Amino acid sequence: MYGLIGRMKAAPGQREALIALLLDDVGAMPGCYSYVVARDPGDGDAIWITEVWDNAASHRASLSLPQVQAAIAKAKPLIAGFDSHVETEPVGGHGLPAVG
Amino acid sequence: MYGLIGRMKAAPGQREALIALLLDDVGAMPGCYSYVVARDPGDGDAIWITEVWDNAASHRASLSLPQVQAAIAKAKPLIAGFDSHVETEPVGGHGLPAVG
Structure with missing residues (x-):
């Protein structure tokens, strides 16, 4: 599997609008097991995407x-910018399809 | 929702053994929507948990x-230690149960 963990900054005051766009239904995403958009509680402009x-x-x-x-x-x-962006190799866990 | 993104370091050479333990079936985890264990491709001892x-x-x-x-x-x-540990407020996405 292939994973991404990133934090982006919204333009000031635009976080909720950006989150809404990030959660817009874009239809089928072949091969996508999980895509989670989260607020950073410590920074009013920051968004985590895993x-x-x-x-x-x-x-x-x-x-x-x-x-x-x-x-x-x-x-x-x-989007004001991207703070951090990490690639990972997910091995398994809970909430993923049963794959090898 | 409540989210966690953390990176831990295994004791040298123990990453695969630690991952196996982290993926051990511990039975029902009430309220757990997603738990993903991933290797850090850039550091042979590091593990991401989201x-x-x-x-x-x-x-x-x-x-x-x-x-x-x-x-x-x-x-x-x-476990040798924890490098980073962030709490998040997941809003939505793909691969989560349909919740508000």
């Missing part, structure tokens, strides 16, 4: 889907 | 379950 995919290629491919590109275009003006 | 719970009380209560306490006792000797 993702689990079957593999890195599925994540990469998702970025080319027309509906995902449209969502990114809408979100971009509300 | 969690989503219905609320902080459920997470706290889980730490008192006898089977969880037994798992913690087995894991402790294999």
Whole structure:
């Protein structure tokens, strides 16, 4: 599996609007097991996104889907920047499909 | 919802053994929506754990379950330390139960 853990900063005052865009239903995302959008309780502009995919290629491919590109275009003006971005290798756990 | 994102370091050479313990089936964890254990590809001793719970009380209560306490006792000797530990407020996403 392939995982991402990242923190982004919304433009001042735009966190809730950005979260709403990030949670817009973009339809099927092949290979996406988990995608969680969370507020950072310690920073009113910060958002954590954690993702689990079957593999890195599925994540990469998702970025080319027309509906995902449209969502990114809408979100971009509300994003001030990215603080941290980590790739991981999820091994297992709870709340994932039963995969090897 | 209540979320946790943390990175721990295994004692040298003990990462796979520690991951196996972290993934041991501890039975029902009331209120646990997601619990993902991942290797850090950039550090052979590091493990990321990301969690989503219905609320902080459920997470706290889980730490008192006898089977969880037994798992913690087995894991402790294999843990060198915790690098980072962040609480989050998950709002929604994909792969979570349909909750408000």
